[in-house]
Amino acid sequence: MSIMDSLKAKAKADKKTIVLPESMDKRTFAAAEQILKEGIANLVIIGTPEEIAENSKGYDITGATIVDPFTDPNRQKYIDKFVELRSKKGVTPESAEEMMTKDYMYYACLMCKCGDADGAVSGACHSTGNTIRPALQLLKTKPGISSVSGFFLMEVPDCEFGDNGLFVFADCAVNTDIDSAKLAEIAGLSAESFKMFTGGEPRVAMLSYSSKGSAKHDDVTKVAEAVKIAHEKFPDIELDGELQLDAALVPEVGELKAPDSKVAGHANTLVFPSLEAGNIGYKLVQRLAKAEAYGPVLQGLSMPVNDLSRGCFAEDIVGVVAMTAVQAQLAGK
Numbered sequence: 603m604s605i606m607d608s609l610k611a612k613a614k615a616d617k618k619t620i621v622l623p624e625s626m627d628k629r630t631f632a633a634a635e636q637i638l639k640e641g642i643a644n645l646v647i648i649g650t651p652e653e654i655a656e657n658s659k660g661y662d663i664t665g666a667t668i669v670d671p672f673t674d675p676n677r678q679k680y681i682d683k684f685v686e687l688r689s690k691k692g693v694t695p696e697s698a699e700e701m702m703t704k705d706y707m708y709y710a711c712l713m714c715k716c717g718d719a720d721g722a723v724s725g726a727c728h729s730t731g732n733t734i735r736p737a738l739q740l741l742k743t744k745p746g747i748s749s750v751s752g753f754f755l756m757e758v759p760d761c762e763f764g765d766n767g768l769f770v771f772a773d774c775a776v777n778t779d780i781d782s783a784k785l786a787e788i789a790g791l792s793a794e795s796f797k798m799f800t801g802g803e804p805r806v807a808m809l810s811y812s813s814k815g816s817a818k819h820d821d822v823t824k825v826a827e828a829v830k831i832a833h834e835k836f837p838d839i840e841l842d843g844e845l846q847l848d849a850a851l852v853p854e855v856g857e858l859k860a861p862d863s864k865v866a867g868h869a870n871t872l873v874f875p876s877l878e879a880g881n882i883g884y885k886l887v888q889r890l891a892k893a894e895a896y897g898p899v900l901q902g903l904s905m906p907v908n909d910l911s912r913g914c915f916a917e918d919i920v921g922v923v924a925m926t927a928v929q930a931q932l933a934g935k
């Protein structure tokens with residue numbers, strides 16, 4: 603069974619309610635038809651009757667709950683919640699109403715915040731920044747977490763590394779400025795994500811262009827410092843660094859470059875030292891090794907909200923909804 607088939611099965615076993623705010627995009631409805639048919643999640647689609655009628659033509663979305671943000675009986679509740687959460691940032695009832703009806707992602711996050719949905723998926727026709735900003739502003743991080751980050755679940759075909767080709771790569775999507783403390787936090791969250799999505803035990807490599815002091819530079823010190831912080835914060839996680847990618851993945855190289863490391867040569871969770879490295883790294887593996895790259899999945903938010911690539915297919919939306927539903931099952935546990 604592929605990892606996605608097992609995630610869909612997990613999602614079906616305890617169905618969650620996921621909001622799809624992009625009713626202006628036909629792919630939302632193609633995905634919704636499949637999600638409902640397969641029973642992966644209960645769906646709420648936000649849109650006006652005109653948007654729904656125009657873009658759902660040809661798709662059977664019987665069973666989805668349609669919420670018109672202009673006439674929804676819960677609208678005032680969401681405006682009040684928006685003002686409660688953001689009045690210090692200058693949000694008034696008027697501006698709340700305008701933001702919620704111009705950008706349905708705000709509406710979707712407010713539904714989650716008020717307990718009317720378990721998670722949201724957007725980004726087929728919105729940038730990453732515009733997709734995740736409402737979630738950062740309204741849902742905020744989990745207790746004890748300072749930064750949300752984004753990982754990809756990578757499934758590399760015919761691969762003997764990682765867990766038979768399964769990996770978590772992070773941060774590939776969110777944090778433009780990463781210091782040692784943030785890297786350590788990303789390591790802890792990524793280990794949790796690996797376990798949540800694969801069921802396997804994470805082995806976390808903190809990546810660099812140096813292995814165990816083979817090079818000296820502030821960039822190397824940043825990662826080495828992150829390893830120290832992570833060991834103190836998460837003593838139970840198998841984690842090591844700084845490691846070059848080959849030392850992290852290939853047993854013979856790991857043995858040579860970091861002989862005392864339990865992680866070197868066996869890593870399945872790769873924490874990149876910067877967003878550039880993470881973003882370029884996952885795309886290299888996706889394109890050159892023809893790997894499946896599921897994500898970016900956000901980790902560290904108080905409730906699951908996930909982004910899509912603007913080049914996504916309906917099938918990709920189905921996959922991200924399944925992953926969001928699995929995160930929702932475990933939220934708060």
Ligand code: ACO
Nearest residue numbers: 730731734735738739743748749750751775776777778898
């Ligand atoms: N974790 C938690 N909260 C955050 C984070 C974070 N990583 N980043 C910002 N916030 C909070 C801020 O504290 C702020 O809260 P407040 O309004 O209550 O004070 C709120 O989010 C908005 O923050 P800003 O800094 O004003 O938001 P901005 O829009 O500038 O930045 C964003 C946030 C969108 C995540 C930005 O960091 C970004 O654009 N990152 C890169 C995204 C990207 O382009 N990724 C690559 C493409 S994805 C791909 O290829 C798969």
